[in-house]
Amino acid sequence: MGEFELIRTVFAAAPCAQGGEGVALGIGDDCALLDVPFGEQLAISTDTLVAGVHFADPCDPFLLGQRSLAVAASDLAAMGATPLAFTLALTLPTVHTDWLQAFARGLNQMAVACNLRLIGGDTTRGPLCLTLTVFGRVPSGRALTRSGAQPGDVLCVGGELGNAAGALPLVLGQRSAESFIAQPLLAHYWSPQPQLALGQALRGKATSALDISDGLLADCGHIALASQVRLLIDRDRVPVSLALEEFLGSAGAQQAALSGGDDYVLAFTLPERDVPTLQADGWPIHVIGCVVEGQGVGLLDADGQDITPAIRGYQHFRGI
Structure with missing residues (x-):
């Protein structure tokens, strides 16, 4: 299956790729077009998931499809944004139709749950890697950010x-x-x-x-x-x-x-x-x-003593 046939038969045919509110033009052109109402801003975030780093390889492709979009959509939640659409850049070592169809079903299920529309992306050959970009809208000046916490909160x-x-x-x-x-x-x-x-x-x-x-x-x-x-x-x-x-x-x-x-x-x-x-x-x-x-x-701790550990979470490139 060639690149364009893959896009057409597996992804462009998915229910989540059929357009919807806020999507003026979806898959099939050089760019997609999104409508953002007056008085609102576009929220954009990109996440990359690499096999063996962000998920086990091999794994269930249906579950991977769900997880990959959920991870990206969570960034919209963090900004208080209303979901609009997403793109998918998919790097595959080889094409297995059953794997792709299962992945697309999982992706579509999460897209429907999050009210996100697939509007484009890219496919290429290489080690398994997924890059998703999500788009949302939020009233101007109302986005949640990391920079407003105040003493007393x-x-x-x-x-x-x-x-x-x-x-x-x-x-x-x-x-x-x-x-x-x-x-x-x-x-x-x-x-x-x-x-x-x-x-x-x-x-x-x-x-x-x-x-x-x-x-x-x-x-x-x-x-x-x-x-x-x-x-x-x-x-x-x-x-x-x-x-x-x-x-x-x-x-x-x-x-x-x-x-x-x-x-x-x-x-x-x-x-x-x-x-x-x-x-x-x-x-x-x-x-x-x-x-x-x-x-x-x-x-x-329960007595109010500071017990902050030295290592506090996951970091890419630690020790490099």
């Missing part, structure tokens, strides 16, 4: 942390577990659910936000740096799932929640007065710390 997360990191030994075949433990962990790893609606609900309330991809402690450092403040995290208030505790034990679950990657849950700051209203509206908000004057991120 509380630090929150949008759900339980550490499940994807806990799933990694299962994904790699290093450990096994009963289904009631393994299934929720694996589901979070392969099918993370971008918190798009929560991000939009936080517009006008959150003073800063991001999605947790490299670990809570590491990613909160980005907020601290951009906002020129210090974030203090109460270790015992960080939410973890029962499945994770059953699998890793209490200490292991805490470690996964603090430093494990691939959560794709929002972390954000806001005035404490806004928390009860958001919780009453049903949003899964957990207060885990506060913003103070200073720099960096601190982790506190």
Whole structure:
């Protein structure tokens, strides 16, 4: 199957590639065209996933299709953006029709869930690699950023942390577990659910936000740096799932929640007065710390003692 036949029969034919609101022109021309209403800005983010680095190789192509788009769409959630469209650059060592069709089904399923339309991309031969660019829209001046946290704000997360990191030994075949433990962990790893609606609900309330991809402690450092403040995290208030505790034990679950990657849950700051209203509206908000004057991120134990570890999360090129 040649490049253009691959695009035409596998991707251009997918339901998520049939256009929709905000897409004036999709696959088939030199460029796609997006419509952005007056008074709104275009939010754009790109993510690359490399086989053997970001996912196990080989792996289930359907699950990989879901995960690859969810990872990218989570960046739109972090900005409070409404999803519009995405592009896919796919590098393949060889063409296997069954693999491609399964990948496209998984990609389409997540695209429908996120209300994203496939509008173009590229295919080439080489080591397996996926690059996705997502586009969203947000009212001008209302995007959530990392740079607005203020002393006196509380630090929150949008759900339980550490499940994807806990799933990694299962994904790699290093450990096994009963289904009631393994299934929720694996589901979070392969099918993370971008918190798009929560991000939009936080517009006008959150003073800063991001999605947790490299670990809570590491990613909160980005907020601290951009906002020129210090974030203090109460270790015992960080939410973890029962499945994770059953699998890793209490200490292991805490470690996964603090430093494990691939959560794709929002972390954000806001005035404490806004928390009860958001919780009453049903949003899964957990207060885990506060913003103070200073720099960096601190982790506190139950006695308020600083127990911040030296290694706080995943970093590419560490040691290079």
